[in-house]
Amino acid sequence: MENIFTQWFGDNILTYVLITIPVVIYVSVFALYAVLAERKISAWISNRIGPNRTDKYGLIQTILDALKLVQKEIINPSKVDKGLYTMAPFIVFTAAFMGYAVLPFSSVFIGADLNIGLFYFFSISSLSVVGVLMAGWASNNKYSLFGGMRTVAQIVSYEIPTALSAVVIVMLAGTLSMQKFAEIQSGGLFNWYIFGGPGDLWKLLLIPIMVISFIILFASTLAETNRTPFDLTEADSELVAGVHIEYSGMMFAMFFFAEYAQMFAVSAVISTLFLGGWQSPFGELIPFLNTPVFQVFWFLAKGLMLVGVQIWVRWTVPRVRIDQLMTICWKYFIPITLVNLFLVALYMILF
Amino acid sequence: MADIRTEELTINMGPQHPSTHGVLRLVLKLNGEIVQDVRPEIGYLHRCFEKHAEAMTYPQVIPYTDRMDYVNSMSNELAYVLAVEKLLGIEIPERVEYIRVIMCELQRIASHLVAIGTYGNDAGAFTPFLYCFIDREKVLELFEIVCGARMLYNYIWVGGLSHDITPDFIKKTKEFITYFRPRIKQINDLLTYNKIFIERTIDIGILPVDVAINAGATGPTLRGSGIKYDLRKDDTYSIYNKFEFDVCVGTGEYGTIGDCWNRYIVRAHEMEQSLRIIEQAIDVIPEGDVQSAVPKRVKPVAGEAYIRTESPKGELAYYIVSDGSLNPYRVKARSPSFCNVSVINQISRGHMIADVVMILGSFDIVLGCIDR
Numbered sequence: 168m169e170n171i172f173t174q175w176f177g178d179n180i181l182t183y184v185l186i187t188i189p190v191v192i193y194v195s196v197f198a199l200y201a202v203l204a205e206r207k208i209s210a211w212i213s214n215r216i217g218p219n220r221t222d223k224y225g226l227i228q229t230i231l232d233a234l235k236l237v238q239k240e241i242i243n244p245s246k247v248d249k250g251l252y253t254m255a256p257f258i259v260f261t262a263a264f265m266g267y268a269v270l271p272f273s274s275v276f277i278g279a280d281l282n283i284g285l286f287y288f289f290s291i292s293s294l295s296v297v298g299v300l301m302a303g304w305a306s307n308n309k310y311s312l313f314g315g316m317r318t319v320a321q322i323v324s325y326e327i328p329t330a331l332s333a334v335v336i337v338m339l340a341g342t343l344s345m346q347k348f349a350e351i352q353s354g355g356l357f358n359w360y361i362f363g364g365p366g367d368l369w370k371l372l373l374i375p376i377m378v379i380s381f382i383i384l385f386a387s388t389l390a391e392t393n394r395t396p397f398d399l400t401e402a403d404s405e406l407v408a409g410v411h412i413e414y415s416g417m418m419f420a421m422f423f424f425a426e427y428a429q430m431f432a433v434s435a436v437i438s439t440l441f442l443g444g445w446q447s448p449f450g451e452l453i454p455f456l457n458t459p460v461f462q463v464f465w466f467l468a469k470g471l472m473l474v475g476v477q478i479w480v481r482w483t484v485p486r487v488r489i490d491q492l493m494t495i496c497w498k499y500f501i502p503i504t505l506v507n508l509f510l511v512a513l514y515m516i517l518f
Numbered sequence: 519m520a521d522i523r524t525e526e527l528t529i530n531m532g533p534q535h536p537s538t539h540g541v542l543r544l545v546l547k548l549n550g551e552i553v554q555d556v557r558p559e560i561g562y563l564h565r566c567f568e569k570h571a572e573a574m575t576y577p578q579v580i581p582y583t584d585r586m587d588y589v590n591s592m593s594n595e596l597a598y599v600l601a602v603e604k605l606l607g608i609e610i611p612e613r614v615e616y617i618r619v620i621m622c623e624l625q626r627i628a629s630h631l632v633a634i635g636t637y638g639n640d641a642g643a644f645t646p647f648l649y650c651f652i653d654r655e656k657v658l659e660l661f662e663i664v665c666g667a668r669m670l671y672n673y674i675w676v677g678g679l680s681h682d683i684t685p686d687f688i689k690k691t692k693e694f695i696t697y698f699r700p701r702i703k704q705i706n707d708l709l710t711y712n713k714i715f716i717e718r719t720i721d722i723g724i725l726p727v728d729v730a731i732n733a734g735a736t737g738p739t740l741r742g743s744g745i746k747y748d749l750r751k752d753d754t755y756s757i758y759n760k761f762e763f764d765v766c767v768g769t770g771e772y773g774t775i776g777d778c779w780n781r782y783i784v785r786a787h788e789m790e791q792s793l794r795i796i797e798q799a800i801d802v803i804p805e806g807d808v809q810s811a812v813p814k815r816v817k818p819v820a821g822e823a824y825i826r827t828e829s830p831k832g833e834l835a836y837y838i839v840s841d842g843s844l845n846p847y848r849v850k851a852r853s854p855s856f857c858n859v860s861v862i863n864q865i866s867r868g869h870m871i872a873d874v875v876m877i878l879g880s881f882d883i884v885l886g887c888i889d890r
Contacts, residue, residue, distance in 0.1 A: 209644070212645055213644065213645045213647075213648035213649070214648060214649065214652055215648065309527070309529060395642055396642065396714055398642070399872070482644055482645050483643070483645060483708075484642075484643060484712065484714055485638065485641035485642040485643035485709070485712065485714050485715045485718060486641065486642030486643075486714070486718075487714055487717065487718070488717075488718060488870065488872045488873070489551070489870070489872070490870070491717055491718075
């Protein structure tokens with residue numbers, strides 16, 4: 168659907184600038200409060216309280232942390248490769264932000280309604296690999312080189328199960344456009360793809376395939392964004408901080424916020440694919456909840472719920488080793504996703 | 519096509535490193551990610567304990583023994599005090615013996631909680647660490663009721679104890695027993711039987727029995743390789759022969775016998791056995807005066823004494839030579855962690871860096887004990 172801003176302001180350059188503003192504001196606010204949420208949720212899981220010194224609930228904690236990082240001295244180690252070292256955090260950050268262009272916040276608001284939206288999203292998130300590799304190499308440090316190489320292997324390997332799990336939905340929907348994924352799943356809770364998508368009762372056969380695809384997609388995106396159990400690149404009990412070792416101050420903050428921005432972006436994509444995006448679970452029963460403004464609420468709620476699950480998993484589970492990581496990807500995830508693809512194709516032919 | 523020239527990479531882990539459990543320096547020679555050689559370098563925490571002991575009187579050495587293995591203070595004190603009492607040849611009241619056993623078993627639980635929590639932390643599971651420390655707080659609270667200190671007690675004195683226990687302590691200990699049993703199960707569910715944790719720890723760092731015995735490894739390190747050797751049963755001291763408990767060995771429930779998981783599970787099971795001992799002891803403490811046998815001056819006759827005890831880390835032994843004066847002539851402490859960590863080179867070859875971290879954690883070393 169046409170973006171509502173073009174209806175209001177006409178199809179000119181001003182519109183496109185104005186479209187980016189709410190998204191950028193949202194991403195910044197989200198990155199700030201995601202850090203706080205992680206600290207608070209991790210504290211509750213481990214029977215602590217979390218930040219409560221700055222104010223009673225720690226709400227301004229991250230803002231103050233960001234201010235602290237901004238005023239820190241940016242230490243330039245002497246033997247680093249200056250150009251690559253400075254550019255690396257910005258490339259990672261840009262890659263994370265660019266993914267937000269195709270997230271359908273509501274039926275009338277999407278940054279760019281590309282008809283290859285999903286494909287664009289996965290390609291852009293791979294750009295962060297380049298940034299991480301640059302950071303690892305340019306830091307002139309054995310530990311960060313190790314970390315960089317591990318990260319590249321991890322992200323590139325896990326692109327495959329991510330894409331293959333998403334292709335299951337692409338096959339059923341017949342399109343790659345993010346807005347269309349959300350539109351197809353209209354009609355309430357049981358028309359979401361995780362329950363088989365819109366269609367007649369035969370779709371219930373698809374539920375096991377969908378659930379497995381959902382889980383594999385979720386796990387693979389955990390690996391993409393370097394979250395536990397796949398965070399061996401930042402494993403602070405082995406290679407202290409991996410790729411980020413030589414960075415300080417604002418450059419470190421760039422990596423940090425890019426990680427959180429990516430967390431929400433992939434959660435949003437998963438929720439659009441499997442959980443109905445901006446569709447209300449009540450469908451047409453309560454039409455008030457299906458208006459464009461409320462749709463933003465549903466979209467954010469689903470994305471944030473998945474972010475919460477990511478945080479929960481991080482603080483519960485130990486981390487895997489690099490060779491186990493590769494084994495899981497190549498020997499388990501990829502065969503399972505291929506089998507899923509085959510079964511969904513079979514379903515489409517038969518029904 | 520010519521072979522690519524590869525070099526062995528020498529990497530330094532520590533002394534300041536989040537997971538070397540203290541100030542231990544490991545020099546790793548790597549071929550890519552595979553470890554070829556591990557050389558531990560110790561001495562960063564050497565405080566000349568044995569030399570100090572020669573300048574102190576016998577009771578004054580006890581706070582020094584606390585600080586050797588600072589996670590296990592009660593066990594250290596007990597070993598030293600038993601050696602001195604053997605030199606003196608005094609009889610101590612039964613009440614003292616029972617209380618000492620209870621304290622040592624509580625200390626064993628506290629020490630194993632540290633081992634389990636920090637091991638989970640090395641593996642990347644941050645939450646079990648905090649759960650273990652909540653339980654450890656309860657134990658330290660019990661110690662604080664008795665002697666006022668949470669970690670370094672100076673409680674077990676030559677011939678008795680520094681303070682008697684109160685009925686409040688007995689009540690709280692019984693509460694602790696009922697509180698802690700389900701917590702062991704909770705920790706097991708969260709960490710021990712977690713598939714990812716099992717995958718991280720099985721089949722790595724397999725310690726063959728002959729290597730272990732030749733190096734003098736004892737405690738859970740040895741029992742993880744399947745040998746049923748516990749000094750509380752095999753060379754019994756104090757009144758351990760009055761209590762009924764099992765010796766836990768690694769059975770290969772997951773992985774092979776002698777790998778990191780089996781060493782770890784020995785500790786998890788030992789906590790349950792310690793609870794059994796405390797349960798049996800807490801109800802039958804006889805009446806008496808804990809200070810009645812404490813001598814005014816500790817002046818043993820010339821001679822020597824060697825006492826071996828089962829501390830949570832392994833076999834802790836003290837060899838005291840006395841020349842008839844108020845100060846010991848020589849105090850030698852045989853540290854369990856020193857011998858345990860000496861096998862790390864042989865068993866880490868062929869594994870990856872991440873595995874070296876897990877192997878080191880499975881020995882449960884405390885640098886204060888190694889360096890003295």
